[in-house]
Structure formats: C-alpha cells, structure tokens
Amino acid sequence: MIYLLEDTINGILMGSIYGLTALGLTIIFGVLKVINFAHGSLLMVGMYVAFWAATLSGMNPYVALIVVVPIMYAFGYLLQNTLIKPIFKAEKQVREPITVIIVTTGVWYILDNLCLLIFGPQYRALQNNPLRGKMLEIGGMMLSVPKLWGFVAAMITAGAVYWFFQKTRMGRAIRATSLDREAASLMGINQYKVYNMAFGIGTATAGIAGVALIPFFNVYPSVGVLFDMKGYIIVVLGGLGSIWGAMLGGIIIGLIESVCPQFMTATWTEAIVYALFLAVLFIKPSGLFGVKYDW
Amino acid sequence: MKGKQVWWRKVAAVAMALGLVAMLGIVSPVGAAETVVKVGNIEPLSSPSASVGEQGKNARNMAVEEINAAGGIKSLGGAKLEMIYADSESKPEKGVAEAERLINTEKVNVLTGCWNSAVTYPTSAVAERYGIPFIVPVSVADKITEQGFKNVFRIAAKDSWWTRDQFTFLQDMEKEFGAKVETVAFVYENGDWGKGFAEQWKKLAETAGYKVVLDEPYPSTATDFSPVVNKIKRANPDVLMMVSNAADAILLTNTLAEYKVKPKAIITSGGGHADPSFLKAVGKNARYLFDIVEWETDVNKPGAKDINTKFKTKYGYNLAGESVDAYIAMYVLKDALERAGSLDPKAIREALAATNLSTGPAMIASYDVIAFDATGQNKFAALAIVQVNDLGTGLERITVWPKNARRAGYTPVFPMPKD
Structure with missing residues (x-):
C-alpha cells in the first residue's frame, strides 16, 4: 500500500515535469497552429543554458532562472522573427502552413548538431549543487527533492502562463490572434509580434523545464529527443493548445510510467502509453481538454 | 611526330623500370639471403570503426618491430615479418575480396583480422578454402570458431x-x-x-x-x-x-x-x-x-606497464582490449613460426594448433597461458x-x-x- 502511494506521488511529480516540458509545445501550437518539431531542441538548449549558468556561477539552479528565462525568451523571439516569420508571410493565405513544420524540423537538426559540435557528445551532470541526490524520507517513503521542486516550478509556470493569457491585455491579444488571426489583425493587433511573443514564451517555458531537469538529469546534444515524443503524446492527450491539458497529460504519462512497472516490466509501460495515445486519437481526437472545433 | 616521340619515350621508361624491378627481384634473395614471412592484415582502416582499426594496426606494428629488431624468426634463419595491410571498410564483401587478393596476389603466409565479426565470419571461409592460417585477434561472435574450420585461431574471449x-x-x-x-x-x-x-x-x-x-x-x-x-x-x-x-x-x-x-x-x-x-x-x-x-592498463602482469608506456609514447593513447589482442597475436604467430621452422601454411597451422605460450611479451594478457582448443578458440582467454x-x-x-x-x-x- 505504501509502495503504491510512493509510486503515485513519484508519478505525479515526474509527470508534472513532463507537462512542463510540453507546455511550450502546446502554447506555440495554440497560437501559431503549427507543430514545433524543434521543441525538444529548445528544451535541450534550455538545459545547456541552465547547466552553464548554474555551473559557472555556482548558483542554485533555480536562482539561475533569472538568467535562463530572459535568454530563452529572447532566443525564441528572435528565432521566430528571423526564421519562421518570413514563411508565414509567404504563406499568408494558408491556414496551417505546412512549410513551417518543415522549417522547425530543420531548426531541430541544426540546433542538435551545432551543440554536438560545440559541446561534444559527452554526458554532463550538474555537480555539487544543493539539490543533487537529495531525498525526502517520510515514513518509509522516499521522494526526490529535485522532483518536488520541479513539481512546484511546473505548477507556478502553468498558473502564471494561464493568468497571463486570461487576464492581461497582451494575453487577450494573443488569444484573439489564436482564434482568428485575420479578425485580430483588423482589430489592430500586430499578428507577427504576437507570434514572436508566443514563440518566446514557449521557449522560455522550455528553459524553465531545463532548470527543473538539470538537478537530476544529464545534459547532452540529443537529450531533447527523449522528451520530444513524450511531449507530442502529452499535448495530444491533454488537447492541443490547452495549458492545463498539457499538465494533466503529463501527469497521466508520469503515473503510467511510475505505477505500472510494479505490475509488469518497464518495457510494457511504453506500449501502454502509446496504446492510450491511439485510443485518445480514436475516441476523442481533440484531447481531454481540447475543444472539438476551433474556429 | 612529336606525340609519337613522347609515346616511345614512355614505353622505354616503363621497360627500363620493369627490367630494374626484374633484376632486383632476381638479385635480392641471393644478396640479402633473407626470407620474409608475409603477414596479411585485414582491418577497418576507414569507416566509423577506423579508430579501432588503427589501434590494431599500431599494436601489430609495434610488436613486429620488436620481433624484427630482436632478430626475427630464428628457426627460419632470422626471417623478418613483413606486414601487408588491407582496408575492409567494415564491409564483409570487401574483406572477402581483400583476403582473395592477399592470398593470390601478395602470396601471404598468414592472415589476421578483421575486427568486425561480420567481416571476419565470411573471410574465415576464404582462408579455410586456401588453407591459409587465419589469426583472429578480436572478433567476438561465437559462431566464428564454431564452423568446424581448421585454420581459424581466435585470441579474444568469445561473446x-x-x-x-x-x-x-x-x-x-x-x-x-x-x-x-x-x-x-x-x-x-x-x-x-x-x-x-x-x-x-x-x-x-x-x-x-x-x-x-x-x-x-x-x-x-x-x-x-x-x-x-x-x-x-x-x-x-x-x-x-x-x-x-x-x-x-x-x-x-x-x-x-x-x-x-x-x-x-x-x-x-x-x-x-x-x-x-x-x-x-x-x-x-x-x-x-x-x-x-577485456584489459585494463593497471593489469598486474610483468611488463604490461612498460609495454603500455611504450605504446602510449609512440601513438598517444593507452592500450585497450583490441590493441592488446592484436599485439599478442603477433607474438603467438612468432612462437608458432619458430616451432614450424617452415613457411608452408600447413606447418604453420600445425604449430599454431599446438601453441602453448606462457612466456614473453604476449603475457601482458590478464591470463597466464595461450593455447587453442580444437575449434581454434584461445581456451584460456579470459x-x-x-x-x-x-x-x-x-x-x-x-x-x-x-x-x-x-x-x-x-x-x-x-x-x-x-x-
């Protein structure tokens, strides 16, 4: 019984971090209506930025957020502004520009290989940070402290993004653009600036996810691929474009990965995750939190 | 007219060069009074496995330099080992073609190689067909020594x-x-x-x-x-x-x-x-x-440290499992040639099969005796x-x-x- 509780809590903690890694994907899709294939690479860049910020300054990785968030926001903003915007402009008449998907795939390859060139294939892990290897022991249960921090970071980030989109003027403008970019333009919203901002916010959340991961995860150039597939499944599960859907989708995956291995081998959990993914696509293609038709 | 002259000059040059080679060919065995043992080596010298191929080549060369400097094969009148390398590019068909070439054109007495199990496997069949002894330092797939072949001898431990x-x-x-x-x-x-x-x-x-x-x-x-x-x-x-x-x-x-x-x-x-x-x-x-x-630099065997230091100064990196097996293979060959006292592949094969080596530089291995079982597997390899x-x-x-x-x-x- 205590084992089940321990596994459930671990599943929720790890799952919320999965949700955080997928948050940027869902934000970018919600606004730009394109799947960003480079999202795993953005997460990888976020991990490297967080890793070097924490290593070089010796700060607690969470203090490094002061550096990581602005850098990643600027990185995403510029990436969208210089690489993706021109394609949007060229394909003005198309509602879901396929070319952008191809461009993001190119960005993925370039970023991964650039990091391979610069940092080499080595696996790096944050040494001597206050969170590394810390465990909380409560009545025979062991819980990872860095994952607990990750859970808190994920919830605060999701809440903050949600609040920003719902309550601020800029957030409303972003939502208006995501609903109907032509109408929004007619209302005087600069649609390309909104895209830049959405991409920047999405990339910044990938940076926060990087900070949450580095106290207990390795950094290497192809690390994004591990979270990529999971990210797509989470986002489809929760509903493309939905913030809380992504968090819930992440927690569902986390629970499957954590609880199921106690009844079968860990290899099976992957099969279960993909089976669930297919089932959702068959039964409720818009996802758990998704809206059936978007306009 | 002019073109014709150049053409004739080329023919003359080629003829002279051929003549010179022929003369050298006739003269050298008499003049040097030296037999050479030709060792054909097939290794992945290009392709992604090139770095291990190079390690194997360097280790072989170092062993052969030592053997030749120490007077070569004494029972063959101080015969020197001559190394001939061929690149397998990690491709089975390339390995097979190179084995054919080394045996038919280069007339090698012994073959070694090929690191990639996938290359060694078909290549061993070529050696078996021609009855040329084939020393395999490191291809670990079990099946290589399980084909009932008489001419395959593996140094490394199998899978x-x-x-x-x-x-x-x-x-x-x-x-x-x-x-x-x-x-x-x-x-x-x-x-x-x-x-x-x-x-x-x-x-x-x-x-x-x-x-x-x-x-x-x-x-x-x-x-x-x-x-x-x-x-x-x-x-x-x-x-x-x-x-x-x-x-x-x-x-x-x-x-x-x-x-x-x-x-x-x-x-x-x-x-x-x-x-x-x-x-x-x-x-x-x-x-x-x-x-x-397979092998670690601190292995407590006499001479291991010195041999590793020599290798490292020469090539810039430590010996590892692959290079140690290649190095050992050359000493196993030397030992067999000494006992065979002949360049006849059959005699070399018999000598290899009777190997019982427990002295000399080959003993940098982590085990104490090198001897082959009936399948050609080094039975003490550990x-x-x-x-x-x-x-x-x-x-x-x-x-x-x-x-x-x-x-x-x-x-x-x-x-x-x-x-």
Whole structure:
C-alpha cells in the first residue's frame, strides 16, 4: 500500500515535469497552429543554458532562472522573427502552413548538431549543487527533492502562463490572434509580434523545464529527443493548445510510467502509453481538454 | 611526330623500370639471403570503426618491430615479418575480396583480422578454402570458431564468455570473502545486447543455484528510472547485474544511490558503464561498482606497464582490449613460426594448433597461458573485472579479477558497505 502511494506521488511529480516540458509545445501550437518539431531542441538548449549558468556561477539552479528565462525568451523571439516569420508571410493565405513544420524540423537538426559540435557528445551532470541526490524520507517513503521542486516550478509556470493569457491585455491579444488571426489583425493587433511573443514564451517555458531537469538529469546534444515524443503524446492527450491539458497529460504519462512497472516490466509501460495515445486519437481526437472545433 | 616521340619515350621508361624491378627481384634473395614471412592484415582502416582499426594496426606494428629488431624468426634463419595491410571498410564483401587478393596476389603466409565479426565470419571461409592460417585477434561472435574450420585461431574471449566470467567472478568473490550470495536481479536495456546477456544469465543463475528475484528489461529511452530502482529496492537482491547504454547507465547509477539501494555487489557489462564520460557524470555514486572488461592498463602482469608506456609514447593513447589482442597475436604467430621452422601454411597451422605460450611479451594478457582448443578458440582467454574505487587520487577503475591479475596491494570491497 505504501509502495503504491510512493509510486503515485513519484508519478505525479515526474509527470508534472513532463507537462512542463510540453507546455511550450502546446502554447506555440495554440497560437501559431503549427507543430514545433524543434521543441525538444529548445528544451535541450534550455538545459545547456541552465547547466552553464548554474555551473559557472555556482548558483542554485533555480536562482539561475533569472538568467535562463530572459535568454530563452529572447532566443525564441528572435528565432521566430528571423526564421519562421518570413514563411508565414509567404504563406499568408494558408491556414496551417505546412512549410513551417518543415522549417522547425530543420531548426531541430541544426540546433542538435551545432551543440554536438560545440559541446561534444559527452554526458554532463550538474555537480555539487544543493539539490543533487537529495531525498525526502517520510515514513518509509522516499521522494526526490529535485522532483518536488520541479513539481512546484511546473505548477507556478502553468498558473502564471494561464493568468497571463486570461487576464492581461497582451494575453487577450494573443488569444484573439489564436482564434482568428485575420479578425485580430483588423482589430489592430500586430499578428507577427504576437507570434514572436508566443514563440518566446514557449521557449522560455522550455528553459524553465531545463532548470527543473538539470538537478537530476544529464545534459547532452540529443537529450531533447527523449522528451520530444513524450511531449507530442502529452499535448495530444491533454488537447492541443490547452495549458492545463498539457499538465494533466503529463501527469497521466508520469503515473503510467511510475505505477505500472510494479505490475509488469518497464518495457510494457511504453506500449501502454502509446496504446492510450491511439485510443485518445480514436475516441476523442481533440484531447481531454481540447475543444472539438476551433474556429 | 612529336606525340609519337613522347609515346616511345614512355614505353622505354616503363621497360627500363620493369627490367630494374626484374633484376632486383632476381638479385635480392641471393644478396640479402633473407626470407620474409608475409603477414596479411585485414582491418577497418576507414569507416566509423577506423579508430579501432588503427589501434590494431599500431599494436601489430609495434610488436613486429620488436620481433624484427630482436632478430626475427630464428628457426627460419632470422626471417623478418613483413606486414601487408588491407582496408575492409567494415564491409564483409570487401574483406572477402581483400583476403582473395592477399592470398593470390601478395602470396601471404598468414592472415589476421578483421575486427568486425561480420567481416571476419565470411573471410574465415576464404582462408579455410586456401588453407591459409587465419589469426583472429578480436572478433567476438561465437559462431566464428564454431564452423568446424581448421585454420581459424581466435585470441579474444568469445561473446558467451562475458556472462560466464561475470558468474565465475561472483562465485570467486563469495569464496574469497566468505559472503553468501543467494539472490540476483537482472536489469538490462531491452535491445538485442541486453536480452542476449539476460538469456545467458538466467541459465547461469540456475546452474549456480542463485534465485532470480527480478528480471527487468527497460527501454533505454526512459526518462525516469525511479520506478525501476524502486522495483530493485523492493526485490532486495544480494547482487544486481546490469547491461546499459550510456545515458541510462548514468541515470540508473545516480537513482540507485539516491534511493540508497546497496546490494552486496553491482556487476555491469561494459558498454555505458565503460563510457569515458560515465565516471565523470556519476562521481562517487559509482563507487564499488564492478565492471567487466577485456584489459585494463593497471593489469598486474610483468611488463604490461612498460609495454603500455611504450605504446602510449609512440601513438598517444593507452592500450585497450583490441590493441592488446592484436599485439599478442603477433607474438603467438612468432612462437608458432619458430616451432614450424617452415613457411608452408600447413606447418604453420600445425604449430599454431599446438601453441602453448606462457612466456614473453604476449603475457601482458590478464591470463597466464595461450593455447587453442580444437575449434581454434584461445581456451584460456579470459576477461577481467575492475572495481570503481577512490584510493585518494580520484575515482579509477582497478583490476580485481582474475586474482593473479589483481592490482598489487588492492583488496576488493565486497560486499558493498551499507552506509
């Protein structure tokens, strides 16, 4: 019984971090209506930025957020502004520009290989940070402290993004653009600036996810691929474009990965995750939190 | 007119060159009074395996230089070894074609190679057809020596011996330290490699009378190892055996330490646990871990240190399993040639089959005698086990098994301390 509780809590903690890694994907899709294939690479860049910020300054990785968030926001903003915007402009008449998907795939390859060139294939892990290897022991249960921090970071980030989109003027403008970019333009919203901002916010959340991961995860150039597939499944599960859907989708995956291995081998959990993914696509293609038709 | 003149000049030059070569050809055997033993070597000198191919080439060259400088093969009147290299590009068809060329055109007396098991396998059939002895330093696939061939001689331990030696090591540790091991857990990546190991482990555990309390294949792409580690913790095995790739080896080792999982021993299978960045990424969490290897630089055998130092100054890196086997192969060949006293492939084959080498530089191996069984497998070839420990100069890999190869003055830590 205590084992089940321990596994459930671990599943929720790890799952919320999965949700955080997928948050940027869902934000970018919600606004730009394109799947960003480079999202795993953005997460990888976020991990490297967080890793070097924490290593070089010796700060607690969470203090490094002061550096990581602005850098990643600027990185995403510029990436969208210089690489993706021109394609949007060229394909003005198309509602879901396929070319952008191809461009993001190119960005993925370039970023991964650039990091391979610069940092080499080595696996790096944050040494001597206050969170590394810390465990909380409560009545025979062991819980990872860095994952607990990750859970808190994920919830605060999701809440903050949600609040920003719902309550601020800029957030409303972003939502208006995501609903109907032509109408929004007619209302005087600069649609390309909104895209830049959405991409920047999405990339910044990938940076926060990087900070949450580095106290207990390795950094290497192809690390994004591990979270990529999971990210797509989470986002489809929760509903493309939905913030809380992504968090819930992440927690569902986390629970499957954590609880199921106690009844079968860990290899099976992957099969279960993909089976669930297919089932959702068959039964409720818009996802758990998704809206059936978007306009 | 002018074109014609040039043409004639070329013909004349070629003819003269040919004449010169022919004269040299006639003169040299008489003048030098030296026989040479032609050794054909097929290695992956280009392709992604080029770095190991080069290690094999360098190790062979160093051994041959030593042999030639020491007077060559005495029973053949001081015959020198002449090395001829061919590039397999890691391609089976290229290996076969090069073997044909080396045998028919270069008239080699002996063949060695080819590192990639996939190349060695078909190439060994060519050597067998022509009756040319074929020394295989390192291609580990079991099937290479299981074809009923008479001319294949393998130096390295074969695949199935890795798992065998892990269990022999465990039983030796039990005896040496008087600690009883009853339960084992197998945790491995769910690819061909991990599953192959686990299958053999299960058989070996049954024979040895260990109870398998956990048999857990996991996906190498997993991002959270807490569930697997929790399973290990709850199964509470005496010994944990693992096969892992690089990223998962690091995560598993860290997670095991976080959850304070301390079995009596953790035995790993190279791969990720032998990756150069592994120790750096896990730090002290890897302490007391046992890993199986072909050869380690600290092996306690006479001359090993000097030979490694010589190799390192010459080529810039340490000897490793592959290069040691290539180096040994040349001394095995020298020993056989001395006893054969002939360049006839049949005589060399017979001498190789009767090899019983226990002296000389070939003894940098972790075992004490080199002799081949009826299939041509070096029957004493063994692997070594290293323990990761910090003796005050940072974490290092220390050879602990077999006992006669153990680093002088080191006592392995077994069982692992609980604190």
